[in-house]
Amino acid sequence: MTEFCQRCQTEAAKVHVTEIDKDGGKVLLHLCEGCAKGHGLPASTPPTVLAVFKELVDKASTVSRTRDRQCPECGITFAEFKAKGRFGCAHDYDAFLARVVPLLERVHGASEHLGPGDAVAAAAVPDPSATASGAAPAAPAPVLPPPARKSAADQAAQELKRLRRELVRVVKSEAYEEAARLRDRIQALEKDLAKGFEVDG
Amino acid sequence: MAESPRDWFASTDSAGDWMAVDGPDHDIVVTTRIRLARNVAGFPFRARLDAAKARAVESHLAERLKKLELAADQAYLRLADLSSLETELLFERHCISKDLARELDGPRAVFFSRRKNLSVMVNEEDHLRLQVLGPGRSPEALLEQLCDLDARIGAQVAYATHPRFGHLTSCPTNVGTGLRISVMLHLPALVWSKEIEKVFDAAGKMKLAVRGYHGEGTSYVGDFFQVSNQVTLGKSVDRLLADVTKVLPKLVDWERDVRRGVRKEKTRTLEDRIWRAYGVLRHARRMTSTEAIELLSSVRLGVCLGLLPQLPLRLVNELLVLSQPAHVQLLAGRELDDDSRDLARADYLRKRLAETG
Ligand SMILES: [Zn+2]
Numbered sequence: 410m411t412e413f414c415q416r417c418q419t420e421a422a423k424v425h426v427t428e429i430d431k432d433g434g435k436v437l438l439h440l441c442e443g444c445a446k447g448h449g450l451p452a453s454t455p456p457t458v459l460a461v462f463k464e465l466v467d468k469a470s471t472v473s474r475t476r477d478r479q480c481p482e483c484g485i486t487f488a489e490f491k492a493k494g495r496f497g498c499a500h501d502y503d504a505f506l507a508r509v510v511p512l513l514e515r516v517h518g519a520s521e522h523l524g525p526g527d528a529v530a531a532a533a534v535p536d537p538s539a540t541a542s543g544a545a546p547a548a549p550a551p552v553l554p555p556p557a558r559k560s561a562a563d564q565a566a567q568e569l570k571r572l573r574r575e576l577v578r579v580v581k582s583e584a585y586e587e588a589a590r591l592r593d594r595i596q597a598l599e600k601d602l603a604k605g606f607e608v609d610g
Numbered sequence: 611m612a613e614s615p616r617d618w619f620a621s622t623d624s625a626g627d628w629m630a631v632d633g634p635d636h637d638i639v640v641t642t643r644i645r646l647a648r649n650v651a652g653f654p655f656r657a658r659l660d661a662a663k664a665r666a667v668e669s670h671l672a673e674r675l676k677k678l679e680l681a682a683d684q685a686y687l688r689l690a691d692l693s694s695l696e697t698e699l700l701f702e703r704h705c706i707s708k709d710l711a712r713e714l715d716g717p718r719a720v721f722f723s724r725r726k727n728l729s730v731m732v733n734e735e736d737h738l739r740l741q742v743l744g745p746g747r748s749p750e751a752l753l754e755q756l757c758d759l760d761a762r763i764g765a766q767v768a769y770a771t772h773p774r775f776g777h778l779t780s781c782p783t784n785v786g787t788g789l790r791i792s793v794m795l796h797l798p799a800l801v802w803s804k805e806i807e808k809v810f811d812a813a814g815k816m817k818l819a820v821r822g823y824h825g826e827g828t829s830y831v832g833d834f835f836q837v838s839n840q841v842t843l844g845k846s847v848d849r850l851l852a853d854v855t856k857v858l859p860k861l862v863d864w865e866r867d868v869r870r871g872v873r874k875e876k877t878r879t880l881e882d883r884i885w886r887a888y889g890v891l892r893h894a895r896r897m898t899s900t901e902a903i904e905l906l907s908s909v910r911l912g913v914c915l916g917l918l919p920q921l922p923l924r925l926v927n928e929l930l931v932l933s934q935p936a937h938v939q940l941l942a943g944r945e946l947d948d949d950s951r952d953l954a955r956a957d958y959l960r961k962r963l964a965e966t967g
């Protein structure tokens with residue numbers, strides 16, 4: 410779906426440019442519209458549904474951006490992550506959960522490892538009991554909850570997923586008031602979820 | 611015959627073996643590479659890995675990887691123990707990534723079996739990058755081989771995983787499965803007809819990326835392109851593989867259609883281009899690696915269309931690898947500056963092509 414812009418690594422790449430590099434080789438650049446403009450190229454398309462949606466999602470997350478929290482484990486901030494496009498440690502996915510989820514939705518069209526029909530392939534994630542013996546000294550063995558248990562957080566995550574799908578739908582139909590209402594609910598839910606994760610550690 | 615990896619470096623016999631010379635679409639589908647990104651639980655990712663911890667990751671993994679009985683010819687090599695030429699040879703044979711070879715610093719290593727075309731990179735963008743490389747269209751078997759390797763490493767190493775997001779990676783574009791399937795295609799007709807831009811657009815719509823000869827962030831030369839999945843999260847590895855493989859026949863047919871059209875309507879132009887490329891390779895006295903790849907691409911098309919019957923495809927594939935900078939120096943038996951390299955390259959190509967008459 411969305412490829413990241415090779416310049417800023419944060420926007421979706423919309424423009425594909427062929428450039429001649431210093432060795433005379435051809436380089437294919439995938440850029441976002443902003444960076445393509447800065448590159449002296451015309452933006453390819455008028456604002457798309459995705460762009461509008463993204464704007465809404467961005468607005469939704471500005472509220473939680475009031476202070477730039479650091480990951481308690483590695484000290485990275487979300488701004489640092491955005492600048493480089495790389496996380497500092499495994500904990501960052503939880504530390505910035507409210508912003509990670511929309512990011513993953515944007516990149517992968519999903520924010521959960523496997524959908525309901527994919528249970529068989531869950532073998533792709535190792536069984537933690539099998540790895541316990543060889544674990545790194547400092548490493549707590551990764552704990553995967555049994556699939557049957559549905560916690561409140563899981564339910565909230567489900568609801569969040571549903572709301573986001575709904576948001577895409579209403580943005581497509583240009584029902585912006587409804588979109589704004591959904592955005593507020595998503596935002597509130599994301600906050601709850603993020604808080605929940607902090608409390609749970 | 612337990613050859614050391616250095617014997618492998620020193621020999622050019624199998625340099626191009628990872629490219630296809632048979633199978634249904636070997637004229638277009640050159641090679642398939644599949645990789646998995648993994649991190650070790652309890653260590654920061656590369657962006658926050660200080661020198662001491664990077665060494666700790668490397669020795670932690672070295673100890674465990676060396677225990678695996680992967681293949682008789684397996685080897686664990688620290689990049690610090692290799693000359694820059696040897697590192698480049700591994701890169702030119704697609705055994706290690708450009709990032710591991712050139713961009714990244716600190717303690718890096720590769721554990722590999724060249725017979726099985728398996729390699730595990732240590733301290734790449736993620737602590738571990740597992741990859742398998744195979745000629746042409748055999749992705750299911752390759753994926754199985756890779757998942758088996760993943761399970762065996764996973765039994766020794768605690769991977770960083772998350773109940774919701776699956777395998778955690780440095781870059782969120784790899785999270786979940788950590789899987790990237792890249793199929794290298796040779797699409798000269800689509801490039802000549804300028805329809806390649808449409809391929810980029812179509813691939814984008816199908817959530818696939820199109821990249822250069824050596825993958826992410828590399829130039830595209832010689833009409834070789836890598837088509838790979840963008841999405842790594844929310845789908846099983848089998849479904850991700852199916853997403854890529856279902857597109858391949860379409861791209862293959864597309865390239866074939868254009869080849870047919872060009873051959874029918876622009877016969878002279880096509881023949882001129884192929885024979886001209888062959889003529890230059892056969893007689894030039896100085897040649898850069900980019901020029902060599904561009905010309906070999908035209909010659910490769912000529913071979914696939916039956917216009918150059920005296921040339922085996924295996925030789926063209928081999929020359930594509932052997933005309934790259936580190937291999938030219940390996941063949942010369944010493945380090946060469948740019949200009950001497952261009953002279954040596956032209957000499958070697960002339961000699962090899964003359965042998966076929
Ligand atoms: Zn950009």
Ligand SMILES: [Zn+2]
Binds near residue numbers: 480484498
């Ligand atoms: Zn962190």
